Amino acid sequence: MAVELKMPALSPTMEEGTLAKWLVKEGDEISPGDIIAEIETDKATMEFESIDEGTVGKIMVAEGTENVKVGTVIAVLDGDGSDVAAPAPMPSASEPAEAKEEAPTEPAKPATAKVQIARDPDLPEGTRMVSTTVREALRDAMAEEMRADDRVFVMGEEVAEYQGAYKVTQGLLEEFGAKRVIDTPITEYGFAGIGTGAAMGGLRPIVEFMTFNFAMQAIDHIINSAAKTNYMSGGQMRCPVVFRGPNGAASRVAAQHSQNYGPWYASVPGLVVIAPYDAADGKGLLKAAIRSEDPVVFLENELMYGKSFDVPDMDDFVLPIGKARIVREGSDVTIVSYSIGVGLALEAAERLAGEGIEAEVIDLRTLRPLDTGTVLASLKKTNRLVVAEEGWPTCSIASEISAVCMEEGFDDLDAPVIRVTNADVPLPYAANLEKAALIDTPRIIEAVKKVCYVD
Amino acid sequence: MATRKAKGGSQAAAVTSPTDDPEFALRSLQEKYNKQGSYKANDDELMEFYRQMLLIRRFEERAGQLYGLGLIGGFCHLYIGQEAVAVGLQSALAEGKDSVITGYRDHGHMLAYGIDPKVIMAELTGREAGISRGKGGSMHMFSTEHAFYGGHGIVGAQVSLGAGLAFAHKYRDDGGVCMAYFGDGAANQGQVYESFNMAALWNLPIIFVIENNQYAMGTSTARSSAETEFHRRGTAFRIPGMDVDGMDVLAVRGAAEIALEHVRGGGGPVLMELNTYRYRGHSMSDPAKYRSRDEVKEMRDKHDPIEAAKAELIKRGIDEAKLKELEKDIRAQVGEAADFAETSPEPELSELYTDVLVETY
Numbered sequence: 001m002a003v004e005l006k007m008p009a010l011s012p013t014m015e016e017g018t019l020a021k022w023l024v025k026e027g028d029e030i031s032p033g034d035i036i037a038e039i040e041t042d043k044a045t046m047e048f049e050s051i052d053e054g055t056v057g058k059i060m061v062a063e064g065t066e067n068v069k070v071g072t073v074i075a076v077l078d079g080d081g082s083d084v085a086a087p088a089p090m091p092s093a094s095e096p097a098e099a100k101e102e103a104p105t106e107p108a109k110p111a112t113a114k115v116q117i118a119r120d121p122d123l124p125e126g127t128r129m130v131s132t133t134v135r136e137a138l139r140d141a142m143a144e145e146m147r148a149d150d151r152v153f154v155m156g157e158e159v160a161e162y163q164g165a166y167k168v169t170q171g172l173l174e175e176f177g178a179k180r181v182i183d184t185p186i187t188e189y190g191f192a193g194i195g196t197g198a199a200m201g202g203l204r205p206i207v208e209f210m211t212f213n214f215a216m217q218a219i220d221h222i223i224n225s226a227a228k229t230n231y232m233s234g235g236q237m238r239c240p241v242v243f244r245g246p247n248g249a250a251s252r253v254a255a256q257h258s259q260n261y262g263p264w265y266a267s268v269p270g271l272v273v274i275a276p277y278d279a280a281d282g283k284g285l286l287k288a289a290i291r292s293e294d295p296v297v298f299l300e301n302e303l304m305y306g307k308s309f310d311v312p313d314m315d316d317f318v319l320p321i322g323k324a325r326i327v328r329e330g331s332d333v334t335i336v337s338y339s340i341g342v343g344l345a346l347e348a349a350e351r352l353a354g355e356g357i358e359a360e361v362i363d364l365r366t367l368r369p370l371d372t373g374t375v376l377a378s379l380k381k382t383n384r385l386v387v388a389e390e391g392w393p394t395c396s397i398a399s400e401i402s403a404v405c406m407e408e409g410f411d412d413l414d415a416p417v418i419r420v421t422n423a424d425v426p427l428p429y430a431a432n433l434e435k436a437a438l439i440d441t442p443r444i445i446e447a448v449k450k451v452c453y454v455d
Numbered sequence: 456m457a458t459r460k461a462k463g464g465s466q467a468a469a470v471t472s473p474t475d476d477p478e479f480a481l482r483s484l485q486e487k488y489n490k491q492g493s494y495k496a497n498d499d500e501l502m503e504f505y506r507q508m509l510l511i512r513r514f515e516e517r518a519g520q521l522y523g524l525g526l527i528g529g530f531c532h533l534y535i536g537q538e539a540v541a542v543g544l545q546s547a548l549a550e551g552k553d554s555v556i557t558g559y560r561d562h563g564h565m566l567a568y569g570i571d572p573k574v575i576m577a578e579l580t581g582r583e584a585g586i587s588r589g590k591g592g593s594m595h596m597f598s599t600e601h602a603f604y605g606g607h608g609i610v611g612a613q614v615s616l617g618a619g620l621a622f623a624h625k626y627r628d629d630g631g632v633c634m635a636y637f638g639d640g641a642a643n644q645g646q647v648y649e650s651f652n653m654a655a656l657w658n659l660p661i662i663f664v665i666e667n668n669q670y671a672m673g674t675s676t677a678r679s680s681a682e683t684e685f686h687r688r689g690t691a692f693r694i695p696g697m698d699v700d701g702m703d704v705l706a707v708r709g710a711a712e713i714a715l716e717h718v719r720g721g722g723g724p725v726l727m728e729l730n731t732y733r734y735r736g737h738s739m740s741d742p743a744k745y746r747s748r749d750e751v752k753e754m755r756d757k758h759d760p761i762e763a764a765k766a767e768l769i770k771r772g773i774d775e776a777k778l779k780e781l782e783k784d785i786r787a788q789v790g791e792a793a794d795f796a797e798t799s800p801e802p803e804l805s806e807l808y809t810d811v812l813v814e815t816y
Contacts, residue, residue, distance in 0.1 A: 153626070179626070185656070190615050190649025197619015200604055201554065203626055224609050225616055232595040234588030235810035237604070269811050293813035322816030369816050 003052045003077040007061075009070045010039060010046045013251045013302055017041045018066045019074060028056045030077070037063075037074070042135075042306040043167050052077055120284075120325060129310035137279035137311050138168050138244075138300065141286035142206060144316070146176050149204060152290055153180040155195055156208030156245070165210045166246060166305055192218030192243070196225045196295075199241035204290060209245035212261045212299060219264075226295035227270030239295045244286070247275070247299035248340060248390050249438060255426035260391030262338070265297040266367040266400070272321055273368040275299040277342035279309040281365055284319030292321065299367075301340045324371035326378065330360035333448050334378040336401050337388040338364040341439060345388045348444035357452055367397055375401060376409045383414040384451040388444045393421040415451040420444050484695045484725060485686070487713050494543075494708035498771055504546065504704045505764040506781055508538035511563045512761055513789045514572055515735075518562065518579055522739045526797060527579045531593045534563030536734040539760035540666050541567040543707025544634060544729075547715055552629070556604040556617040557636035559594035560666075564636065568601045572788060576796035584799040588806065602631075611644030613637060614663065618650040621661035621724075632718050636664045640671025642685055648692070651724070655692040658723040662714050663689070665728045666701065672737040673745040686728035694726045701729030702758040705767075732758070 007017065018040040024030055030050050037048040057078040061068055068074065132140070146152045153176075158165045160173040160183040173181040184191040188209065195207035209215040215222065222243055229237045249258035265273045272294050276282040282300070289296040311317070327342060328349050337345040342363045349359040360378050364371065379385050385405055387398035398419035405417050423437040449455065496504065515533040522531050534541070537560075545555065545567040557564050565575055570586070578585030579593050586596050587606075596606040604620060607613040617635025624631035641647060642665050654661050665685045669676055676683045686696030695717070699710040707729060714725040732754045736743040743751075768778060 185649075185652060187649040187652065189646045190618070190653055193612060193615020193646060193650065194619040194622055194653060197556075197604075197616035197621075198623045198626070199619070200616065201620040201623030203623050220609055220612060221615065225607070225612055229595075229597075229605070230813060231810045232587060232591040233597040233599075233605070233810075234586070234590050235813075236587070236597050236599050238813060272812065272816070320816070366816070369812075 002057060003054060004073045005036075005050070005052075005075040005077060007068045007070050007072045007074050008039070008048060010041045011043055012253050013306075014041045014043075014070060016067045016069045019061050019063055019068050020045060022059060022063045024056050026056050026059055030054065030056060043165075044163075050077075054078055120319065123312055124314075128313040130313045131308045132279045132283075132311040133306055133308050134279045134282050134300070135166070135168055135170075135305040137283035137309075138286055139170055139172065141283045142169070142290070143172060143175060145287055145290040146172070146180060149290075151202065151204040152206065153182065153203065154206045154208060155182040155184055155191060157184055157186055157210050159183060159208050164208075166302060168300075168305065169208065188214050188217035189221070192221040193225065195241050195243075196221045196239060199226070199239045199295070200229065200237055204240050204242075206242045206244060206290060209243065211250075211257060211302070212245050212247040213257050213259055215243065215245070215261070222265070222271070222295070222297065223268050227268050230294075231270055238293055240293050242286075242289045242292075242296045242298055244289075244298035245300060246302040246305070248301050248303075249422070249427055249434075250302040252429060252431065252434060254429040258427040260299075260339075260389070260422075261297075262299055262367050262389075262391060263396045263400070265299075266370070266397060267395075268368075270295070271368060272296040272366070273299065274321065274366050275339040276365055277304070277327075277339055277363050279307070280311045280317070281319060281325070281363070283311055284317050285321065285365065287316075287318045288321050291318070296321075299339065304340055304343075319365075322366045322369045322371055324362050324364045324366070324374040326360060326374065327363045328359070328361040330358035330382065332358045332382055333384040333386065333452055334360045334362060334375070334382045335386050335388055335444065335448065336362045336364060336375055336398075338367065338397065339390060341388045341390045344390075344439060344441050344444055347441045348388075348448065351441065351445060352448055355454075357448060357454065359448060364397070370400065370404075372404045372408065375404065376412070379405055379409045380412045383412055384448075385413070385417045386420060386444065386447045386451055387417065388420045388439060389422075390439050391421055393419050393424055396421060415453065418447040418451055420447045481690055481693070481695050484697050484713055484717055488697055488699070488710050491713065492709060493703065493705040494712060496705055496708070498768075498773065500546075501705070501764060501768060501771070502773065502781075504542050504708075505761065505768060505778075506785070507542045507546075507567055508704065508761045508764060509782065510572070510785050510788065511538045511541070511566045513785050514566060514576070514792070515562060517789050517793050518576065519735065519739065521576075521580065521793060521796070527593070527739075528581065529592055529594075530559065531579065531739045532560040532737065533733070533735045533739070534560055536754065536759075537666060537668060537701065537731045538563060539704040539707050539764075540664070540701045540729045540731055541636075543704040544662075544664060544711045547708055547711035548632070548634060551600075551602050552631045554602040554604055554617075554620045554624070554631060554633045555636075556613045556620060556633065557606065558610065558613055558638060558641060559606070559608050560638070561594065561596055561606045565596060565598065565603060565606075568598070568603055570598050570601060570603070572792035573795045576792040577799050580796040581801065582796060582799045583802045583806070584795070588810075589802040590806070590810070611637060611641040611646050614641065614644070614647045615650045617663075618654045618659055618661060621654065621659040622657070624660050625657070630719070632660045632662060632715060634662045634664060636666055638671065639665060639667040639669065639676050639680065639685060640674070642688065643671075643679060651689055651692040651694055651726075654724040655689075655694050658721070660718050661724045662711075662718060663694070663724060663726045665726070666731055667728055668731050668733045670733070670737065670745065672741070673743075675745070684728070686726055689724070689726035694724050697725065697727045699727055699729050701731030702754075702760045702763070704760055704764055
């Protein structure tokens with residue numbers, strides 16, 4: 001009886017990986033517990049351990065092959081030595097172009113590559129663009145600021161020797177040493193307080209939370225210590241700290257690990273709250289956050305870390321805090337979003353264009369202070385507005401945008417503002433329920449049609 | 456290390472608890488303190504301690520009076536009874552180089568650092584001239600000039616923040632030490648132990664000071680704490696503890712010298728328990744029915760730090776007239792601060808929106 005060995009999912013968000021190395025060859029006997037291959041995920045190189053016994057019959061995917069989808073048969077194990085009709089082997093790494101063509105045609109979830117994103121207008125003529133993952137862009141931002149300013153350091157769980165739980169701090173320990181890249185114990189309340197105190201003492205800490213879900217343990221320092229002290233001291237006390245890490249739903253990690261804290265922090269005076277979508281904004285805004293004299297909550301998204309976008313190749317690419325960006329121009333309706341929702345909004349806009357509706361898509365980028373001017377100017381032009389937010393509906397950024405449109409743009413509204421958000425429930429684990437709970441493109445399209453009075 | 460070797464040679468023995476390290480000298484500072492004793496102050500130094508403690512006492516009495524008149528609002532926690540702690544400890548620090556942070560009972564720590572009583576009192580009355588421009592109040596006062604970092608209203612928060620200040624001293628290698636004060640109530644907060652752990656792990660230059668005034672609001676230490684010997688609470692983190700009479704300014708100063716020497720020498724954090732007593736309620740609105748009048752009277756009559764210092768000065772032959780003159784000067788100084796705080800203007804309404812953020816975006 002043959003056993004198919006399939007490309008394993010080695011992290012909650014892994015969709016594909018690289019078969020880095022085979023540690024066995026055809027004909028080898030293997031037992032449960034044997035390490036048979038090394039697989040590179042989006043986060044780390046992992047060992048693939050066999051749970052079966054038998055002889056390696058056929059290796060289907062050659063070592064060095066990239067982008068092997070989870071579930072692809074990578075080898076066949078002959079349980080009792082009998083020969084089995086094996087599926088055709090995948091092309092080897094030497095033919096990467098073919099490999100890509102043969103990959104499943106289903107589009108990747110947040111399909112972003114095909115949509116054209118408008119850049120900030122003030123890039124110098126002829127700036128070279130480099131395709132960079134969000135993860136690398138964030139790391140580059142920290143590295144550049146650490147080179148420029150000795151006071152900047154990074155602390156958090158697994159940021160140093162482990163190279164970051166999500167690899168965002170990869171390589172920083174090597175370049176900057178253990179004095180400036182500091183592994184903390186699992187003790188969020190304590191190290192958020194230490195980071196905040198260090199900022200009060202004149203340093204510029206970057207405090208990484210493994211995810212913002214764990215920052216709830218530390219929220220007292222973010223709000224009561226970091227956000228309020230400048231005001232309470234009549235402007236004497238500075239607290240230039242950056243709290244950063246992944247925020248929002250990841251993938252199948254259920255309710256306690258899937259939550260968007262954007263609206264929570266954005267309601268607090270004294271904080272700056274940034275939630276970038278792509279790599280360039282991630283880099284330019286994180287650099288601005290580190291330089292800011294104010295405490296900044298910098299909300300990243302785990303599902304976006306591995307996505308690549310163009311980043312301007314400049315010595316010092318810094319973006320302004322508090323400025324939204326029109327990522328797609330349109331005249332019929334405005335879709336306001338931020339973070340991962342921007343990809344969904346852009347996808348919805350592309351599909352709507354096919355039906356003759358031109359949507360303008362605004363990426364808020366900064367949630368506090370909110371760039372209401374850009375939103376209201378767009379509303380004035382399109383007269384219809386939908387907010388797309390990967391988060392709960394109640395007291396959300398979408399709620400805030402709706403209120404602003406009503407208070408300040410009432411005469412420009414030809415239809416009520418609609419909030420498209422996640423379901424108002426703790427995020428469920430079951431795949432179908434999770435899918436049903438999360439915001440998606442069809443729901444944005446439906447809302448747009450509703451405000452445009454198209455069926 | 457030989458003492459950490461597992462007994463026997465088997466795999467199983469390796470995972471059993473190692474015997475304790477005999478060199479793990481948690482009590483070393485306490486032993487040194489017991490041997491060395493109180494600080495040997497000269498007459499001028501003792502006179503200065505007396506002056507500072509008396510200033511705090513009179514200032515706080517006046518603040519209580521202004522509260523009663525409705526000139527001070529909100530929460531107001533008085534330091535009466537605990538004066539020897541801030542004065543004894545802070546007199547040992549290098550002002551401006553070492554940093555100090557405390558909780559909401561913060562008036563005394565500021566006065567001990569020589570901060571002008573006028574701007575403190577004006578903050579209590581919520582005036583523009585207050586040290587936080589009237590926007591902080593009693594619990595939220597700061598002076599970056601004196602490296603006094605507050606004045607924090609959330610019980611225990613200053614302990615982690617203080618560890619952060621110590622982290623900054625170490626990062627910059629500026630030779631500074633942070634003194635982080637908290638009460639017996641705050642000593643039961645989880646973040647205190649998170650901070651102990653990291654401070655010891657990273658060898659931060661910090662002195663954790665527990666001002667044990669016996670009551671966390673209305674709850675006595677016996678009713679709230681499984682271990683009421685608070686100086687032992689660093690044991691799990693290998694932080695040496697010191698148990699100090701917080702009603703004796705020279706004892707406090709003597710202990711501070713030993714703790715500072717240890718920290719400045721790179722020995723890492725120290726935990727000091729200062730046994731003290733507050734004569735007033737937890738805050739102005741606390742009738743303090745959880746303890747007897749006799750208990751308070753006993754402390755006042757027999758253990759008052761100011762009376763003890765005064766007695767010592769007289770014993771040393773200081774002219775009583777000189778002490779009377781000092782008392783008069785202090786009354787005048789406090790009176791002036793109160794007048795200033797009552798008469799100076801409230802903040803402009805435009806101040807409502809200033810200092811929310813530093814930068815404009």
